[in-house]
Amino acid sequence: MPAFVTFGRVLFAVLFLYSGATKLFGIAATADFIAAKVAIPALLAPYTAQLETMTGMPTPQLLAIVVGVFEIVSGLMIALNFGARFFAILLIFFVAAATFYFHDFWNQSSPENAKSLMDALKNLSIIGALFIIAGYGRSARSAIVPAYGDV
Numbered sequence: 001m002p003a004f005v006t007f008g009r010v011l012f013a014v015l016f017l018y019s020g021a022t023k024l025f026g027i028a029a030t031a032d033f034i035a036a037k038v039a040i041p042a043l044l045a046p047y048t049a050q051l052e053t054m055t056g057m058p059t060p061q062l063l064a065i066v067v068g069v070f071e072i073v074s075g076l077m078i079a080l081n082f083g084a085r086f087f088a089i090l091l092i093f094f095v096a097a098a099t100f101y102f103h104d105f106w107n108q109s110s111p112e113n114a115k116s117l118m119d120a121l122k123n124l125s126i127i128g129a130l131f132i133i134a135g136y137g138r139s140a141r142s143a144i145v146p147a148y149g150d151v
Helices: 002-025 027-037 045-055 059-080 084-102 114-136
Strands: none
Touching: 002 027, 002 059, 002 114, 027 059, 027 084, 045 059, 059 084, 084 114
16 A cells, blocks of 8 residues: 555646646746736735845746746655645645635636536546645554554
8 A cells, every 4th residue: 555655646746747837847937827816915015026126037937936836845755645625724824825816616617617617627636635645644654553544
């Protein structure tokens, strides 16, 4: 069983490694996509203005870089089983937020929302897998106690 779990973690992490790499290799396109979908709240505007001044980059471009790096680091940590539970929990929040902001099928009319609905359902299954990783964790299991209860 541990070999299957390790293999599953590595295969699962490929999704985030690839996604993060494509964001970093296409920062301009990712920043445009973020700018079209996410509005910075007025409460955070002074802080984002300070970040833009410090970095010399607009907020969507900065977010594209941060998200790309976050996905790569999280994918590596899950694949290497180092802090997997922590990064799985962080990714649960990240994927839920991405689903809310970028796959808003409830704001689209019926025939056009099919792709967004499928992407939202895909993200829901990814969140389920992340819960499994977060629940399983890193700790070694005893041979007497089953890893997933009585199932």
